[in-house]
Amino acid sequence: MKYLIPALLCVSLAMAQKPPVPKTADGKPDLSGIWQGGGAAGLAFAIGADNAKAARPDSSPAQGGRGGAGNAARPEPAPYQDWVQPKLKEIRDRRSIDDPSGRCLLVGVPRITSMPLPIKIVQTKDEVIFMYETFHAFRVIPTDGRKHPDDMDPSFMGDSVGHWEGDTLVVDVAGFNDKTWLGVGGASIHSDALHVVERYRRVDYDTITYEVMIEDPKVFTKSWNTAPSFLSLRPGERLREYECIADNQDLLRFEELLKTPSLFVRPPQ
Amino acid sequence: MRILFFLATMIAAVTPSFAHHSFAAEYDGEKPITLKGVVTKVEWENPHMHFYLDVTDEKGKVEEWKFEGFPPNMLVRQGWKRDVTLKIGDTVTVFAWKARNGLNQAHSREITTADGKKILSGPPAGTGGGN
Numbered sequence: 001m002k003y004l005i006p007a008l009l010c011v012s013l014a015m016a017q018k019p020p021v022p023k024t025a026d027g028k029p030d031l032s033g034i035w036q037g038g039g040a041a042g043l044a045f046a047i048g049a050d051n052a053k054a055a056r057p058d059s060s061p062a063q064g065g066r067g068g069a070g071n072a073a074r075p076e077p078a079p080y081q082d083w084v085q086p087k088l089k090e091i092r093d094r095r096s097i098d099d100p101s102g103r104c105l106l107v108g109v110p111r112i113t114s115m116p117l118p119i120k121i122v123q124t125k126d127e128v129i130f131m132y133e134t135f136h137a138f139r140v141i142p143t144d145g146r147k148h149p150d151d152m153d154p155s156f157m158g159d160s161v162g163h164w165e166g167d168t169l170v171v172d173v174a175g176f177n178d179k180t181w182l183g184v185g186g187a188s189i190h191s192d193a194l195h196v197v198e199r200y201r202r203v204d205y206d207t208i209t210y211e212v213m214i215e216d217p218k219v220f221t222k223s224w225n226t227a228p229s230f231l232s233l234r235p236g237e238r239l240r241e242y243e244c245i246a247d248n249q250d251l252l253r254f255e256e257l258l259k260t261p262s263l264f265v266r267p268p269q
Numbered sequence: 270m271r272i273l274f275f276l277a278t279m280i281a282a283v284t285p286s287f288a289h290h291s292f293a294a295e296y297d298g299e300k301p302i303t304l305k306g307v308v309t310k311v312e313w314e315n316p317h318m319h320f321y322l323d324v325t326d327e328k329g330k331v332e333e334w335k336f337e338g339f340p341p342n343m344l345v346r347q348g349w350k351r352d353v354t355l356k357i358g359d360t361v362t363v364f365a366w367k368a369r370n371g372l373n374q375a376h377s378r379e380i381t382t383a384d385g386k387k388i389l390s391g392p393p394a395g396t397g398g399g400n
Contacts, residue, residue: 048347051348247315249319257369
């Protein structure tokens with residue numbers, strides 16, 4: 001008991017001392033900062049479980065963490081159409097050796113958000129800029145009312161336009177090619193009809209909740225809400241170079257394995 | 270050990286696809302291996318660190334093993350220091366999973382240093398899709 005009261009006081013002080021959500025000059029929540037995506041599990045994977053526990057003592061991968069970001073919530077499965085199932089089975093049987101990200105290709109949205117390397121966000125009056133350490137990807141997201149351009153070329157990261165709904169940044173992403181894997185919730189294949197809507201909300205000083213709706217009428221039977229997640233603020237962190245191609249030895253080993261598929265392909269059951 | 274492996278597999282099954290390539294195509298999560306040896310080389314390069322051990326068997330025969338691990342960018346955030354945490358001449362014990370190609374290659378998970386300190390060096394089996 002004699003330790004309990006001081007402990008409670010410390011917790012109360014820590015909570016009281018957490019700064020409020022910063023605002024920009026025009027009153028919007030300011031998302032600027034360096035963040036790690038992937039929720040509590042993503043943070044633990046990226047910086048180690050002990051460091052993650054120290055950074056977010058009230059989060060755990062099992063509980064899904066605070067901020068209503070239920071990693072532990074039972075996720076809705078990807079609503080694939082029947083014709084896709086044999087292709088998904090082939091991916092499983094080949095143990096994902098064909099994942100385009102293994103070749104260091106840009107991983108698309110929303111997968112880029114959960115990669116185990118940090119994201120720097122810079123917010124201005126008319127744009128929110130995301131810089132990803134992963135594969136040096138970036139997104140410049142206008143928030144001044146602009147629509148998607150008429151001449152979108154199909155691309156790995158798609159074209160992003162944003163707007164504010166109250167305190168939530170809503171980003172509409174379209175104009176994808178079909179060369180990435182979704183890489184979230186067990187999903188992989190998508191088409192060039194992919195349409196993603198992301199919702200970012202800075203619910204407290206060190207948390208941005210992240211919700212994603214995915215549509216793809218060529219491969220899905222309906223729209224799909226992926227499991228909610230969150231980004232954790234990473235004070236003192238900096239973006240480092242992540243050159244993926246120069247020393248990507250996995251690619252050479254994959255090429256060797258592909259010459260003898262029996263080494264890695266799952267045997268028929 | 271079987272329970273540990275089962276837990277590792279369960280964790281892998283629910284771990285989102287954080288890694289940038291498939292673990293399971295390249296390494297066999299059902300073939301864990303623990304090797305003790307002397308570090309001969311450390312390749313501190315993204316997208317993945319590699320290091321080499323000279324492992325001496327009970328007959329005195331020395332074999333070289335090559336291990337893959339986390340990218341340096343992740344290792345430094347987990348507390349590693351280049352040329353300090355793991356350096357040439359260190360005697361270490363490595364827990365890893367063997368490569369499917371049959372060569373002396375493996376994916377490291379944890380390194381135990383000569384003074385008994387344990388440090389994570391790579392992701393759990395199954396990371397990156399396809400257990």
